[in-house]
Each structure stands twice: as structure tokens, then as C-alpha cells.
Amino acid sequence: MKSGIKGVKHKGRRVLAVIMAAAVSAACCACAAKGDTPTAHGTESSPATAAGIGTEAEQTQAVTQAAETSPQTQQSNPYGIDPSMPCWAPFEEPVKITTVYEENTAAKYDPGDDITSNLWHRDYEQYFNVEVETLWTSTEYMNKLNLSIASGQLPDVFRCNTSQLVELMDAGLLMDVTDLVEEYASPRVRECLDADPNAMEPAQRDGKLYGIPQLHYGSIDDPDFLWIREDWLKNCGLTRPQTWEEWEKILYAFTNDDPDGNGQNDTYGFGLDKGLSQMKMMAVAFGAHPGIWIKDESGKIVYGNVQKEMKSVLETFSKWYADGVINTDFISQDTDAMNQNFISGKVGATCSHQATGWVPGIDVIKNNGSEAVMYPSPIPSQNGETVMHTVDWGNSLYTVITKDCKNPEAVMKLINFYIYMNNDATDIPWDTVLKHMENDMPHITGAFRMINPNADWNQYKKIWTAFDTRDESVFTTPPEIEKYEGALKWLDNKDPDGYGYWSQMAAYDIANAVLTEGNYLDDEFHGVSVPTMVKKGSTLDALLQEGFTQIITGVQPIDYFDTLVESWNKSGGDLMTEEMNSMYGK
CATH class of the missing domain: 3.40.190.10 (Periplasmic binding protein-like II)
Structure with missing residues (x-):
């Protein structure tokens, strides 16, 4: 296979300008060689070496000689791009x-x-x-x-x-x-x-x-995390959870043990919005994968929302709601409203994505003090099995x-x-x-516009190491400098404006382990909607959303899940599943 264009199967400021100019020029030489596969930036071999044209030193010399003889090179623009190269x-x-x-x-x-x-x-x-x-x-x-x-x-x-x-x-x-x-x-x-x-x-x-x-932005942005108020943990005499039992103990302590110390029963444990987003992220602890299409044990592609594991998720969240762990107003609150509950100090934990340290994390600190830090933690397993995270299309x-x-x-x-x-x-x-x-x-x-799926992961690796070494020579792109210097504002001075940078890197450190160990499932949906998905997909999702909310709030018993799945199937879910297997099945 060439550079990934043809024949696709279904399944880094502080660098010497002369070095950068040579690297860019050598790389662009590869543009002219149709079909050459370039090497990832920062790896041992240069694009030219990978193409079998010579050593990196030889290529740099050749580029320098070409630059000296090319009149176009003298027109190079202030961005360091060499216009003598085809690309x-x-x-x-x-x-x-x-x-x-x-x-x-x-x-x-x-x-x-x-x-x-x-x-x-x-x-x-x-x-x-x-x-x-x-x-x-x-x-x-x-x-x-x-x-x-x-x-x-x-x-x-x-x-x-x-x-x-x-x-x-x-x-x-x-x-x-x-x-x-x-x-x-x-x-x-x-x-x-x-x-x-x-x-x-x-x-x-x-x-x-x-x-x-x-x-x-790449798969490192896909895994989700527990986000927990560190000062509330200390006030309750607890530490970050390693097990499901410890996680539930934290949620009930945040609900019942006056974690803010104001002498009032005015807090709750888990932040949930009306879209049930945080529940869906938490579902991987149960082996459930709502929102994506997965393969069952037989290899058939099935919708994660209607698999039996979701029943256990709903049963737990129904209990949490009944016990006051979840805010009774969640059914009318969008994500912004739920975030305000964190900022005002009403709730102390949730399950969410890698950018939660930015929103609401920074405002939580600004409103409640530098100790009110929401740290990310790995999601523990509820069923004793390895937590398999979701990687979306x-x-x-x-x-x-x-x-x-x-x-x-x-x-x-x-x-x-x-x-x-x-x-x-x-x-x-x-x-x-x-x-x-x-x-x-x-x-x-x-x-x-195009986004680099490798950028966040590569930046994390350099920045996380530099937190210890303080060696800035490893940085080779402007965003790396911005994120590193931003994170140091929090690490060195507890400046809330730097917390978003730092917490995101801390979340990436957890995600790096998830991905490196292969603890994730890919979405089997690859972008092209099947006919029933186009016609009825939104209606079918709304059916499940309403039913899930009724189960959580106790309007319907847990066994209503089975009725809900049956209704989903008859309303078009069965046909949509058939179409998904016809299009994406192997």
C-alpha cells in the first residue's frame, strides 16, 4: 500500500531555524515522489530515507545544494516555507x-x-x-x-x-x-x-x-474519566477511588456527609444532565457502550443502547436517584446548567471527557478556592471485568x-x-x-482545514515528560509551547487559568494507558448512515432517551427496559440493525 490514499481497506518554537528549514525542505522533496510514504515527524528516519533515496545527511546536503542553485528559493516567505517544492x-x-x-x-x-x-x-x-x-x-x-x-x-x-x-x-x-x-x-x-x-x-x-x-483530534481524546472534587475527598477522609465500591462510597459521602462543611444538607454526589451524557460515559464500567455500534459475541453488529448491559446501568442510576446521589432537577438541566451546580458547589463528582478541567473546572476553582480541584481518575469496573472504553467514529x-x-x-x-x-x-x-x-x-x-489526529497524543508525551525535566528543547510546535507554559501556571503558581492545560494532560495520561493497553472498542459505524438511520434514527434515539429517563426517575420499573427494547426493535431498530450489518458487516 502507498501512503494510505489508494487502496484503503475497510478495515512540536525553540529549534534552530536552519535545522527546521532543512527538515521542511527535505520533507517537501518527498511530495514530488508520488507514492512515497513519509515517516512520522520526530521518528528516526527521514522521509527521504524512508523512500530509499539516501541517508538523512545526504539528503540535507542535497537540499542545501538545490537551495543554493534555485532562484525560487530566494523568494521564501516569512513562514519558513520553501516555494521551490511542489507542495x-x-x-x-x-x-x-x-x-x-x-x-x-x-x-x-x-x-x-x-x-x-x-x-x-x-x-x-x-x-x-x-x-x-x-x-x-x-x-x-x-x-x-x-x-x-x-x-x-x-x-x-x-x-x-x-x-x-x-x-x-x-x-x-x-x-x-x-x-x-x-x-x-x-x-x-x-x-x-x-x-x-x-x-x-x-x-x-x-x-x-x-x-x-x-x-x-485523535483517539486520545475519546476515553472518559471520573472527575472528583479533591477538597471534598479530604473533608470526608477519603482518597481517589481504585474500585467501584470506593467510587460509590465517595458519591454517598458527597451526598450525606456535608463535604463542604457548611452544616447543611445541600450537596449531592453525581452530576447528570437531561441528555444523560454522564451516565452514558459511565456505562463502560458495566461493559455497556451506548451511542455506538459494536459487535456482539457472534460477530453481529448491534446498537449499544439496547444491549442487556444497559439494564444494569439504569438499575444503578435509578438507585442513585432514589438515594439522592443525583440531583432531582437533572431532567430539566442541560450541560451548562449542570456545570453551574459544580461552580456553585452543589455537586462534587461526575463522569466526563478530557476537557472537563477547562469547563467547568477553572470556574469551580475561581469560585470555591484553589483547593477545589477536580482531578481526573480512571473509571473503575462495576462488573469485575476490564473496562473497555469507547472510541467513536x-x-x-x-x-x-x-x-x-x-x-x-x-x-x-x-x-x-x-x-x-x-x-x-x-x-x-x-x-x-x-x-x-x-x-x-x-x-x-x-x-x-484539516486536524492532525496525532497532535494531542504527541504533545501530551512531550509535555508530561517536561513537567519533570523542565527541558523545553523537546518542543517542536507552537501549540506544545502554549500548553506547556499554560500548565506551568497551575503547577508552579496555582493560577486557575493554567488548570485547564494541566488537567487535560493529566487526563491524557490516563487515556494513554487505556489506548496503549488496548482497552477500547471502536465504533463499527463508519460515517455513512443506512436508510432507516436517516429516516428514523432521531426518533428511535428519542424513544430510548425518554424511556431511560423514566427508569432513572422511578416512573417506570427497571424491567421496563425490556419493553423499551422491544418497542425500539419494532419501530425500526431491527431493520436498521439489518442494514448496518449489510453495509458494515464482514
């Missing part, structure tokens, strides 16, 4: 590509700028000779895009969801971008695509690629190019530039990079 080379004459954008009404721009004209667009023109013309913007982007697809009035390039991608492929409106990606994707872009080759499956037909995945958006686009290479160069500014712009001031990354960046860049 960075500007067009000799100005070219124009058209696109559309999703607009964010809360976004703020520099004076005179807007979503259609800003620093990104100026860079596109100045350094690549590419003018990006905006045909329309909308706060209701997906709805307007559907109308554009129906009318056939489409721009050269835009981003779409998986369902729209399939519709566009069926209609024959998209360009085959297989060779485009092979020839013009930078090594870093190739690395991103190789990190999740399955993301390309929905965009392939007959071995050809019709969409470029915008990707996601990550990719939901694709960059697509319409078949009549005259300059598709421009699209690939702009995606290369976005990835470069996010991952490799080490020899320019951080403030310059930050201006590109902050505020409305996801909307500004639109179709020219």
Missing part, C-alpha cells in the same frame, strides 16, 4: 477558486476584516498566488448547502458532511482527487491521513478518492472539489498551509501563529 510552490500567474463558508455571528475580526477577507486570505494570495472568492456565507450552512446541491449551483471547493458526500458522489459532481493528494499533499498532511485511513472509506468509489477527510466533514474546478492543486496547497501553521511553524513568532489559530479559525478556513 508549496506558488502559481506563476494568479488563480481563483470559489468556495462557501459557515458563518459564526459571535466571531470578532480585525478592523476591516470579515469571514471573506482576512489574514488567511491575504496569505493565500501573497504566498500562493491564490485568490479565494466567496460565493455565499450562512449561519445555516448545511441547510443552504443542501439547496445548492439540489440546484447544482456549487463552488469549486467546499466542506460537507458524510451524507452530502454520498449524494454528491452518486450524482457524479465531484472530482477524483486520488492523484491530487498523492502528488501535492505535504508529508504532514499525508501523516494526518495515515493516522486514520478508515476516514477515507466513505469518500471512495472503485478505488478512487472523491473527498479529503478534515479528520479529528471521528471524522464527520470532508473537503470536496467539484469536477469542473480548473485549479484543484490550489486547494491542496491551502490545506498544506493550514496544517503547517498548526503543526510545523516553529521558526516564526508564536504571536503570528496565534493570530491564525484564534477566534473564528474553524469557520474562517472552511474547506481548507
Whole structure:
């Protein structure tokens, strides 16, 4: 297999500029060699060595010689990109590509700028000779895009969801971008695509690629954790839990033993919102996997929400609700309202994702003092078996190019530039990079955006080690510096504004063990919805959501779960399961 583009099966500021220039140049040389597989950034062999062209020293020498003789190299832009290489080379004459954008009404721009004209667009023109013309913007982007697809009035390039991608492929409106990606994707872009080759499956037909995945933040962001007020633990004479029994003891102590010390019975143990999100994250302790499609013991693909393990989850949460461990108002509270209960000191624990230290964690500290720290802990097993975490299908958006686009290479160069500014712009001031990354960046860049699935995991490894060594020479990307220096604000000075950075790394440390040990299950759903899912999926989920809430609150007994599953099956669940096995089963 080549670099993951063709033939996909279903299943790092403080670096010498001269070193960085050599690395970028050598890497870009690989762009011209169609089919060469680049090596991941920071590994032992260079892209050139991996391609069998020579040693790294030989390649650096060759690049230096080429740079001395190439007149184009003297035009290098302030971002350290060498325009003599194909993946960075500007067009000799100005070219124009058209696109559309999703607009964010809360976004703020520099004076005179807007979503259609800003620093990104100026860079596109100045350094690549590419003018990006905006045909329309909308706060209701997906709805307007559907109308554009129906009318056939489409721009050269835009981003779409998986369902729209399939519709566009069926209609024959998209360009085959297989060779485009092979020839013009930078090594870093190739690395991103190789990190999740399955993301390309929905965009392939007959071995050809019709969409470029915008990707996601990687599997290290998928595992969930217990988040527990450390000061309440101390007040109750407890420590972070190692077992399920210890976890439940904490929840009941936070409910009954006056953990805030105010002499009133005004606290509860577990934070839950009306969407039952925290329960669903907690479910892995029981061997349940709501929200994803998994394989049962026979190999059949089944929906996690209706498996027998969910009955045990609901039975426990019903007991917690009856015992006052869960706030009786949860049925009317969204996540923001539930977070306010943490900030106001009403609740002390929950199960949630890696960014919980940011929201509500920072405001919990600011409102309740520096000891009111919510630390992440591993989820203990309720059933005595290894906790298998859920890894969701990550990719939901694709960059697509319409078949009549005259300059598709421009699209690939702009995606290369976005990835470069996010991952490799080490020899320019951080403030310059930050201006590109902050505020409305996801909307500004639109179709020219791609996320590096390896970035969070690679950053964690360097930052977690540097907490002990304080060796900053390991950092090779601007975001690593930002996150490390941010975390030190908390570690060294207990500055709440640095807690989000630190707690996220602490969560990643737990997630790293989960993933390294293989304690996770992948979602068998790979982006393309089956017919019944499109027609009835939301209704079927709402049926389960209402029934789960009734069981938790005691409106229905626990055995109502069996009736609920039967109703789900008859209402379309059985047919949807058949369709899922027909599409994704092996």
C-alpha cells in the first residue's frame, strides 16, 4: 500500500531555524515522489530515507545544494516555507477558486476584516498566488448547502458532511482527487491521513478518492474519566477511588456527609444532565457502550443502547436517584446548567471527557478556592471485568472539489498551509501563529482545514515528560509551547487559568494507558448512515432517551427496559440493525 490514499481497506518554537528549514525542505522533496510514504515527524528516519533515496545527511546536503542553485528559493516567505517544492510552490500567474463558508455571528475580526477577507486570505494570495472568492456565507450552512446541491449551483471547493458526500458522489459532481493528494499533499498532511485511513472509506468509489477527510483530534481524546472534587475527598477522609465500591462510597459521602462543611444538607454526589451524557460515559464500567455500534459475541453488529448491559446501568442510576446521589432537577438541566451546580458547589463528582478541567473546572476553582480541584481518575469496573472504553467514529466533514474546478492543486496547497501553521511553524513568532489559530479559525478556513489526529497524543508525551525535566528543547510546535507554559501556571503558581492545560494532560495520561493497553472498542459505524438511520434514527434515539429517563426517575420499573427494547426493535431498530450489518458487516 502507498501512503494510505489508494487502496484503503475497510478495515512540536525553540529549534534552530536552519535545522527546521532543512527538515521542511527535505520533507517537501518527498511530495514530488508520488507514492512515497513519509515517516512520522520526530521518528528516526527521514522521509527521504524512508523512500530509499539516501541517508538523512545526504539528503540535507542535497537540499542545501538545490537551495543554493534555485532562484525560487530566494523568494521564501516569512513562514519558513520553501516555494521551490511542489507542495508549496506558488502559481506563476494568479488563480481563483470559489468556495462557501459557515458563518459564526459571535466571531470578532480585525478592523476591516470579515469571514471573506482576512489574514488567511491575504496569505493565500501573497504566498500562493491564490485568490479565494466567496460565493455565499450562512449561519445555516448545511441547510443552504443542501439547496445548492439540489440546484447544482456549487463552488469549486467546499466542506460537507458524510451524507452530502454520498449524494454528491452518486450524482457524479465531484472530482477524483486520488492523484491530487498523492502528488501535492505535504508529508504532514499525508501523516494526518495515515493516522486514520478508515476516514477515507466513505469518500471512495472503485478505488478512487472523491473527498479529503478534515479528520479529528485523535483517539486520545475519546476515553472518559471520573472527575472528583479533591477538597471534598479530604473533608470526608477519603482518597481517589481504585474500585467501584470506593467510587460509590465517595458519591454517598458527597451526598450525606456535608463535604463542604457548611452544616447543611445541600450537596449531592453525581452530576447528570437531561441528555444523560454522564451516565452514558459511565456505562463502560458495566461493559455497556451506548451511542455506538459494536459487535456482539457472534460477530453481529448491534446498537449499544439496547444491549442487556444497559439494564444494569439504569438499575444503578435509578438507585442513585432514589438515594439522592443525583440531583432531582437533572431532567430539566442541560450541560451548562449542570456545570453551574459544580461552580456553585452543589455537586462534587461526575463522569466526563478530557476537557472537563477547562469547563467547568477553572470556574469551580475561581469560585470555591484553589483547593477545589477536580482531578481526573480512571473509571473503575462495576462488573469485575476490564473496562473497555469507547472510541467513536471521528471524522464527520470532508473537503470536496467539484469536477469542473480548473485549479484543484490550489486547494491542496491551502490545506498544506493550514496544517503547517498548526503543526510545523516553529521558526516564526508564536504571536503570528496565534493570530491564525484564534477566534473564528474553524469557520474562517472552511474547506481548507484539516486536524492532525496525532497532535494531542504527541504533545501530551512531550509535555508530561517536561513537567519533570523542565527541558523545553523537546518542543517542536507552537501549540506544545502554549500548553506547556499554560500548565506551568497551575503547577508552579496555582493560577486557575493554567488548570485547564494541566488537567487535560493529566487526563491524557490516563487515556494513554487505556489506548496503549488496548482497552477500547471502536465504533463499527463508519460515517455513512443506512436508510432507516436517516429516516428514523432521531426518533428511535428519542424513544430510548425518554424511556431511560423514566427508569432513572422511578416512573417506570427497571424491567421496563425490556419493553423499551422491544418497542425500539419494532419501530425500526431491527431493520436498521439489518442494514448496518449489510453495509458494515464482514
